[in-house]
Amino acid sequence: QHCDSIRRSRPIIFVITQNLLKDPLCKRFKVHHAVQQAIEQNLDSIILIFLEEIPDYKLNHALCLRRGMFKSHCILNWPVQKERVNAFHHKLKVALGSRKFS
Numbered sequence: 001q002h003c004d005s006i007r008r009s010r011p012i013i014f015v016i017t018q019n020l021l022k023d024p025l026c027k028r029f030k031v032h033h034a035v036q037q038a039i040e041q042n043l044d045s046i047i048l049i050f051l052e053e054i055p056d057y058k059l060n061h062a063l064c065l066r067r068g069m070f071k072s073h074c075i076l077n078w079p080v081q082k083e084r085v086n087a088f089h090h091k092l093k094v095a096l097g098s099r100k101f102s
Contacts, residue, residue: 011045011096017052021062046070047095051078 014020048070060066067075073095079088 011047013047013049016048016050016054016059018054021054021058047074047076047092049076049078049092 056067076088076091076095079085
C-alpha cells in the first residue's frame with residue numbers, strides 16, 4: 001500500500017531529519033521505492049525539506065541521496081529564525097509550482 005501511494009503521488013516531499021536517517025523502515029522500503037520511482041520518471045518530482053542540518057555524507061550513507069542529484073529549488077531548509085518561515089513557504093510554493101505534473 002505504501003508503494004502504491006508513493007507511486008501515485010506528485011510530487012514526493014521528504015522531510016529529512018536525523019530520525020529519518022535512523023529509521024530502518026524508511027531507509028529500506030519507502031525511501032528506496034520513492035527514489036526509484038522518481039528516477040524512472042523524473043528526479044524533479046522529489047522535494048527535500050531539511051528540518052535539521054544533515055551532512056551530505058550521512059544523507060548519502062543512509063538514503064543513497066546526494067544534494068547534487070537535485071535542482072537547488074528542490075532542496076529546502078527549515079529556517080532557524082521564525083521571521084524566515086514566510087520565505088520558506090514561498091520557496092516551497094515555487095518548488096511545487098516549478099514542475100508540471102501528469
